[in-house]
Amino acid sequence: MSNEEKEEKKIDIKTLVSIIPPASALKGSKAPPKEKRVKIRKRTDVDKGYAIISSKLAKELSISDALxxxxxxxxxxxxxxxxxxxPELEIWANPEDMVTLGIEDNSTITVRAAK
Incomplete structure (x- = not known):
């Protein structure tokens, strides 16, 4: 085998390797989360049946009108x-609604868009 044949094989291998996409391209885009664990805070200024949520968290979880x-x-x-x-990792709710769930102020809960 001459040196030219060895160099030709090396070039072929490099060409093949350049075709393989990087690992980040194979992984693809990550789907947005469907639910998130956050803290729920007691607020007397929130009406019963309502919850105040940050706009950023609502957008992330695709919440528009109900959660x-x-x-x-x-x-x-x-x-x-x-x-x-x-705060992004907090939801503010009426104390009566929290009693319905049997939880206290600053409890960790799971929130998602209502079906």
Missing amino acids: EVSVKGKRLKLKAILQEGV
Whole structure:
């Protein structure tokens, strides 16, 4: 085997390797989360049946008008009020709604868009 044949084989291998896409391209885009675990805070200025959620979190979870809060197998559907200035990992709810779920202030819950 001459040197020219070895170089030709090396070139062929490099050409083949250049065809393989990087791992990041194979992984693809990540789907947005369907639900998220956040803290729920007690607020007396929120009406019963409503919850105040940050606009950014609502957009991330595709929440437009209603959300579902669940904890320990219990679920509660609330109307969403989108608002700036609410911490992203918090939801503000009426104390009566929180009693319905059997939770206290600053409890961790799961939130998702209502079906």
